[in-house]
Amino acid sequence: MDLSKEWYRSEFVNQEMLEQHRVIETEYTFYDAIANGNIEYVQDNCINQTFTNPDGMGKLSEDKLQNIRYHFVVTTAMITRYCVHAGMEQEQAYSLSDFYILKMDKCRTIDQISRLHDTMCLDFCSRMNELKRRQILSKPIVLCLNYIYSHIHYRITIKELAEYLSLSESYLSKLFLKEMGIPLSHYITDLKIEKAKNLLQYSDYSIVEIANYFSFASQSHFIQVFQKKTGITPYKYRIMYFRTNWEAPKKSES
Template identity: 40%
Template sequence: MNVKKELRNLLAKQQEEEYFHISLEEEFAFYRDIASGNPDILQGDIANQNWEHMGTLSANPLQNMKYHHVILIAMITRFCIEGGLEPEQSFTLSDLLIRKVDQCTSQEELAGIKVKAVTAFTNAMHELRQGKALSYHVRHGIDYIVKHMSHPLSSREVAAALGLHPEYLSKLFKKETGYTLQQYILHKKCETSCYMLKNSTISCTDISSFLGFASCSHYIRCFHREYGVTPGQYRRNEDLTDYSRH
């Protein structure tokens, strides 16, 4: 295959038809708007925004739109991470959305996924912008918790990893996140379990074991306290538009 020759022919054809791709600045401006967390951008026609002149990636119209949705979600994810959104949260949401794109059977369904993606990431960034900046110790504590999510973590272990007294670190967490250190550990474990509940058929017992809960009943109590529903109810009823509130 002579790629250079094919490229020249395609460029010539596009010149004849006066077809040009969307400018890089216009495309990036869309991603920056989302990463800014400005809720005003959710008032427009999100489903049809920024699609003109996006290029042909497949001769199949539905497959072509799927490819573009995957690119869209991947780019939004990286702009939001650059803007300060937690990487693990961002990539997991991205994976979830892309799997939903893969399952779509119509362009209408895809349009709905685009709206959910833009809404979820914009809301998450809005909450991040509204919140207070976290201190060095709290940020590193959160990073340690996320990286050791499957361990039966304790406040003492996290504090020891940072070279701090557990009581001191717990007070910092309470001041900056609203959770004590131990409460935050459970909060993040429950949050992580949300992804597992919606993207797998793993039982609640196995999820609780994987995340290091003392027992399945302990996991269910913590989850209910966090979200007001049981894990089973969440698995049946969770909506992506509510993601950023978890």
């Protein structure tokens, strides 16, 4: 199939209409910011809604919604490869890419795709930020973080971690505070709350099920800790954010 004539006509029309793509260095800067874990830069980019700004956005489809879908896939693919090149484990990066593209496929509006784009970019960026931090951490703290991450749904104690690392509890606590800037127990609680927020937003699990899953002493204890960390109860958080990035039927709160 010879498309050369059609291409030359398209090129002529674009030049006549002064349609130009964004400067490529702008895109590279954004991808680099994500790969380097520059959360502040990425947040500013999202706040400015650069992704959906029509100025310089290539036309990949005559349909505006489909055009955004294509751009989302391209952006996700580029971010994935930048992050792998910068050190993210390849399988994790590609799994994240697949996850967000599948979620995007369920979106029904440009606004939903835009918000999912921001979530995706900040997720990759936060993971890269954590990766960069770990690269300058001592081996015991890296092992400690890995253990916490893989056992987050259990009740994790400092004693348990110290025994796992063959360190004293006091030494581990001081080392963790020095390198992470936060007490070990606070880090564990914060991570549990972040994971709980994800389940409240993206799953149908009840509050008591989530409390049990993360081994809180009781549902009331979970609610108390959650409210202290976020300023609102788990129930109110779910009402505000439940599946806000794509359309799906809500399940009544139990």
